[in-house]
Amino acid sequence: MKGSKAAVTGNRKRQDSVPFKVTRYAFTPPHWPTGLRLRAVALSDIHACWPWMTRARIETLVIEANALRPDIFFLLGDYVQAVKIFGRPVPHPDFAHPLAGLSAPLGVHAVLGNHDWTDDEGAVKRGAGPTEAGEALEAVGIPVYHNRSVRIEHGGGAFWLAGLESQRAFWLPRKERSRKNHFRGLDDLDGTLAQVTSDEPVILMAHEPDIFDRVPDRVSLTLSGHTHAGQINLFGWTPVVPSYHGTRFLHGHIVEEGRHLIVSAGLGYSGVPLRFMAPPEIVLLDLGA
Numbered sequence: 327m328k329g330s331k332a333a334v335t336g337n338r339k340r341q342d343s344v345p346f347k348v349t350r351y352a353f354t355p356p357h358w359p360t361g362l363r364l365r366a367v368a369l370s371d372i373h374a375c376w377p378w379m380t381r382a383r384i385e386t387l388v389i390e391a392n393a394l395r396p397d398i399f400f401l402l403g404d405y406v407q408a409v410k411i412f413g414r415p416v417p418h419p420d421f422a423h424p425l426a427g428l429s430a431p432l433g434v435h436a437v438l439g440n441h442d443w444t445d446d447e448g449a450v451k452r453g454a455g456p457t458e459a460g461e462a463l464e465a466v467g468i469p470v471y472h473n474r475s476v477r478i479e480h481g482g483g484a485f486w487l488a489g490l491e492s493q494r495a496f497w498l499p500r501k502e503r504s505r506k507n508h509f510r511g512l513d514d515l516d517g518t519l520a521q522v523t524s525d526e527p528v529i530l531m532a533h534e535p536d537i538f539d540r541v542p543d544r545v546s547l548t549l550s551g552h553t554h555a556g557q558i559n560l561f562g563w564t565p566v567v568p569s570y571h572g573t574r575f576l577h578g579h580i581v582e583e584g585r586h587l588i589v590s591a592g593l594g595y596s597g598v599p600l601r602f603m604a605p606p607e608i609v610l611l612d613l614g615a
Contacts, residue, residue, distance in 0.1 A: 350611075353615065356546055362481055362527075363615065364613040365394075365396045365611065368400040368609040369590075371403070371552065371594050372592075374416050374594070379593070381421070387424075388424050391608055392427070394610055397430055397431055399433070404442060404592070405442060409594075409595050409599050418458055422463050425463070426468065436471065438460055439492055439534075440493075440495065440552070442457050442492070443455075443495035473513065473518045474488070474489055475519065484524075486527065487529050487531070490532040492512055493513045493532075495510060495511055513537065518530075530549065534569070535571075538550070543583070546586065548586065549587075550588070555589075555592070557595065557604050558602045560602065564576070575587060575589055577589050577604070591606065591607035
């Protein structure tokens, strides 16, 4: 079933491209301690490329995200180009340097997405990291979580931030693919959560939402992107949904058996530079509100 009702606010008109929509979710997740309030902004699927997601557009995104005055930023992966025919790649500093301008008391925290792996020729040849996208983020001081959990103190309390590696890091050889599995993932959910050593709430960053059906109720909130909300949404029908679960985890606040997932519509484009009924989205979270 669907969870909290999202409040949608428009942004000022800009000359460069489609405005970013801000979608706000205000609720108290399970296991969330009384009195702990956290404002967070989640950004996903930037897909930097020319001319659709240029450095200037990312700089505009950063200005608008900072104006929301969050306590913390979550970057949910897929920083690199995914529009192959109608765009061209830009240097990695063109997305990393603007993102270094994100400012919040608890910092900026990132995971990688599938395109950060599958479109990295060096990583594909090695069958392992590092990735150029990850190194670009680390070079500007943004930590990238590879199956890692960190305890963060805030407002007289604390929470755990867990970052899962991509579940679709590498294409499997054709002979090894099945209808429900085309990729080799680098995710380690059990190992990531094993690093949580206290009973404070856990926020999990996982680029692909498919993992959610295996996330235990110990996790207060899972944050994902990847689906682009279908990118082209024809009144409830989407021609392409990159998920083994179809539209089950397509977009928004999803609650299953008391477990909470928020899936961002993302910001950039994949395949074709077109969005219909799935505008680029900045996710604003007010937890414990």
